[in-house]
Amino acid sequence: MSEGYQRRDAEIVDYELWRASPDGDALRGPAPKELEPGSYFVCLGAAQTFGCFVAMPWPALLAKRLGMPALNLGVAGAGPRLFLAPQWRALIDGAAFAIVQVMSGRSADCSLFASGGRERLTRRDDGRWLGADAAWSELLSADLAGIRSPLLRGFVNRGRAWFGRRALRRLVAETQASWTADCVGLLDAIAAPKLLFWFSRRRPRHRPRFHSLRALFGEYPQLVDERMLAAVARHADGLVECVGARGSPQPLRSRFTGEPAVVRPADAGTGEDPSQVWTHNAYYPSPEMHEDAAAVLFEPCLAIRSRAAARDRSRSRTSG
Numbered sequence: 024m025s026e027g028y029q030r031r032d033a034e035i036v037d038y039e040l041w042r043a044s045p046d047g048d049a050l051r052g053p054a055p056k057e058l059e060p061g062s063y064f065v066c067l068g069a070a071q072t073f074g075c076f077v078a079m080p081w082p083a084l085l086a087k088r089l090g091m092p093a094l095n096l097g098v099a100g101a102g103p104r105l106f107l108a109p110q111w112r113a114l115i116d117g118a119a120f121a122i123v124q125v126m127s128g129r130s131a132d133c134s135l136f137a138s139g140g141r142e143r144l145t146r147r148d149d150g151r152w153l154g155a156d157a158a159w160s161e162l163l164s165a166d167l168a169g170i171r172s173p174l175l176r177g178f179v180n181r182g183r184a185w186f187g188r189r190a191l192r193r194l195v196a197e198t199q200a201s202w203t204a205d206c207v208g209l210l211d212a213i214a215a216p217k218l219l220f221w222f223s224r225r226r227p228r229h230r231p232r233f234h235s236l237r238a239l240f241g242e243y244p245q246l247v248d249e250r251m252l253a254a255v256a257r258h259a260d261g262l263v264e265c266v267g268a269r270g271s272p273q274p275l276r277s278r279f280t281g282e283p284a285v286v287r288p289a290d291a292g293t294g295e296d297p298s299q300v301w302t303h304n305a306y307y308p309s310p311e312m313h314e315d316a317a318a319v320l321f322e323p324c325l326a327i328r329s330r331a332a333a334r335d336r337s338r339s340r341t342s343g
Contacts (some may be wrong), residue, residue: 034279065271067115081222
């Protein structure tokens with residue numbers, strides 16, 4: 024999927040993709056010169072960590088401020104379960120400390136969908152592979168089949184959103200519970216000091232509503248609410264929040280000419296309408312939002328780096 028980002032965004036930014044292993048995910052570059060254990064910090068997350076349409080995402084900005092290399096493990100559509108896979112273990116275990124973005128709840132399992140920790144879902148009953156938006160949109164409209172009148176369709180949709188769709192409500196609850204368990208599992212698996220990072224346009228409070236996809240999911244991290252955040256934050260060494268939309272929507276400009284540019288979302292290969300085009304980035308964090316993220320993380324990272332250094336000194340004395 025990171026390769027899809029590069030195809031889509033080539034006019035705007037070069038992500039300098041690289042792989043830590045031949046069969047691993049493509050990662051945001053530039054590739055580190057070395058990965059000496061304890062010499063870098065690691066940033067786990069999705070597109071908001073990867074830094075779509077941004078020349079310097081928050082991990083790179085933070086690395087510059089700290090004077091310490093960052094390993095950007097932002098992966099398109101990632102949920103916390105993704106980073107429990109063995110391919111990530113050595114990279115995460117070698118870090119002095121970790122920053123874990125609060126990732127989307129739509130990249131989690133339920134009794135109907137299997138995610139593998141990614142936003143592309145597989146229906147368990149028929150094996151169909153769908154993007155999360157398409158998969159959940161189907162569920163939202165399943166009980167409206169055969170209603171042709173837009174007025175009647177809207178009326179029925181609102182009524183069922185308020186008083187029905189019990190199966191859908193159950194699937195949302197299952198997905199949220201799965202996400203919480205995955206996130207707790209990930210944080211507990213990270214031995215190094217770690218910060219949980221809420222990076223969004225919205226506050227954590229969220230109440231899913233069942234009349235539209237946007238109302239169901241909310242802004243990223245989709246489906247995650249304050250109750251879920253509180254449950255997982257207890258498993259980290261700190262919670263940092265960065266909420267805002269400074270610089271958004273971001274005008275897209277060619278990195279070659281500086282002139283306004285147009286991007287086709289379908290070029291990423293994620294199933295968007297081929298006729299759709301973007302002249303502005305209104306979804307992913309803007310460059311200014313990344314600056315704000317690095318600024319709010321700086322002091323907590325100084326503190327957690329000191330804690331990591333103290334831990335390493337203690338281990339050295341013990342082993343000596």
